[in-house]
Amino acid sequence: QKEVEQDPGPLSVPEGAIVSLNCTYSNSAFQYFMWYRQYSRKGPELLMYTYSSGNKEDGRFTAQVDKSSKYISLFIRDSQPSDSATYLCAMGGPYGNKLVFGAGTILRVKS
Amino acid sequence: GAVVSQHPSWVICKSGTSVKIECRSLDFQATTMFWYRQFPKQSLMLMATSNEGSKATYEQGVEKDKFLINHASLTLSTLTVTSAHPEDSSFYICSARDTGQGKPNTGELFFGEGSRLTVL
Numbered sequence: 001q002k003e004v005e006q007d008p009g010p011l012s013v014p015e016g017a018i019v020s021l022n023c024t025y026s027n028s029a030f031q032y033f034m035w036y037r038q039y040s041r042k043g044p045e046l047l048m049y050t051y052s053s054g055n056k057e058d059g060r061f062t063a064q065v066d067k068s069s070k071y072i073s074l075f076i077r078d079s080q081p082s083d084s085a086t087y088l089c090a091m092g093g094p095y096g097n098k099l100v101f102g103a104g105t106i107l108r109v110k111s
Numbered sequence: 112g113a114v115v116s117q118h119p120s121w122v123i124c125k126s127g128t129s130v131k132i133e134c135r136s137l138d139f140q141a142t143t144m145f146w147y148r149q150f151p152k153q154s155l156m157l158m159a160t161s162n163e164g165s166k167a168t169y170e171q172g173v174e175k176d177k178f179l180i181n182h183a184s185l186t187l188s189t190l191t192v193t194s195a196h197p198e199d200s201s202f203y204i205c206s207a208r209d210t211g212q213g214k215p216n217t218g219e220l221f222f223g224e225g226s227r228l229t230v231l
Contacts, residue, residue: 008152034219043117043204043222044155088154090220098145099220103154 003027006089006102015111019076023089023102026070030091030100033065035074038086038104047087048074079109113139113209117223124195125231131191132226134205141207144188145220146180149202161188195230202227 006023013019021035032051036044048063050056050072056063062075072091076083089102114137124130134144142163147155159180160168167180177199179191188207192199204225 032219036222041202041225041227043115043225046219046221049219098157098160101154106152 001026003100004089004091004102007105008103010106010108012108012110013079015079015081015109017079017109019074019079019083019107019109021074021076021087021089021105021107023072023091024070025072025091025100027091027093027100028067028070029093032092033063033072034090034099035061035063036088036090038088040085044088076107079107081109081111083107084109113137113207113221115205115207115221115223117205117226119226120224121227121229123229123231126196127194129191129193130195130228131189132203132205132228134188134190134207134223136186136207136209136221139207139209140185141188141209142185144182144205144207146178146188146190147204147206149204149225155204158190163188192228195228197230200228200230 004025035048037047038044050063050065053065053067060077064073086104086106088104090099092099116135116137118133144161146158148158149155157170158173161180161182163182169175182188202225206220206222
């Protein structure tokens with residue numbers, strides 16, 4: 001079993017739809033959780049950072065962490081074609097420097 | 112957010128030659144940087160952790176003599192692919208964490224734009 005599971009997609013939605021991206025994990029020591037967006041042939045860009053459980057909202061993006069279920073989500077409201085990219089979840093332990101990444105979900109928003 | 116610059120963004124070289132990739136933190140100090148490799152449609156694979164002023168820590172299966180890492184200053188780490196072969200062709204990405212004075216370790220990583228290496 002992988003430490004972090006993420007459906008690779010592709011996920012195809014119409015413009016304006018609400019997108020839900022998810023990751024599950026097995027290591028209960030993880031304490032910080034991130035979502036990165038990666039456009040083709042570019043480095044990942046940090047979108048959302050969450051420490052421990054709870055929700056965080058930034059514009060059209062909402063990140064949720066449920067540590068009891070070992071499940072994290074990223075919601076994108078009013079999705080735009082420019083949101084088309086690969087979304088990577090990443091998480092790390094309390095003191096370790098290494099992040100563990102999900103496989104990434106390819107999102108396509110059609111206009 | 113913090114800015115990480117990576118150079119070159121793409122490079123083509125002949126088999127058997129060596130290629131150096133630079134990773135710079137532009138507006139923050141980074142005592143630790145990370146080098147990743149990414150194959151098409153796959154996630155990031157951590158290759159090594161670069162530590163300023165000391166030896167890098169390599170992940171299992173990564174040849175340290177093949178992928179030389181030098182972290183000579185708080186803002187610069189370099190990855191040299193030695194005696195490159197076609198199977199080394201990949202997308203190499205560096206990342207860094209802001210470890211400046213007084214900065215808490217939040218775990219946030221900032222990535223460079225990546226360097227695409229093609230070995231002919």
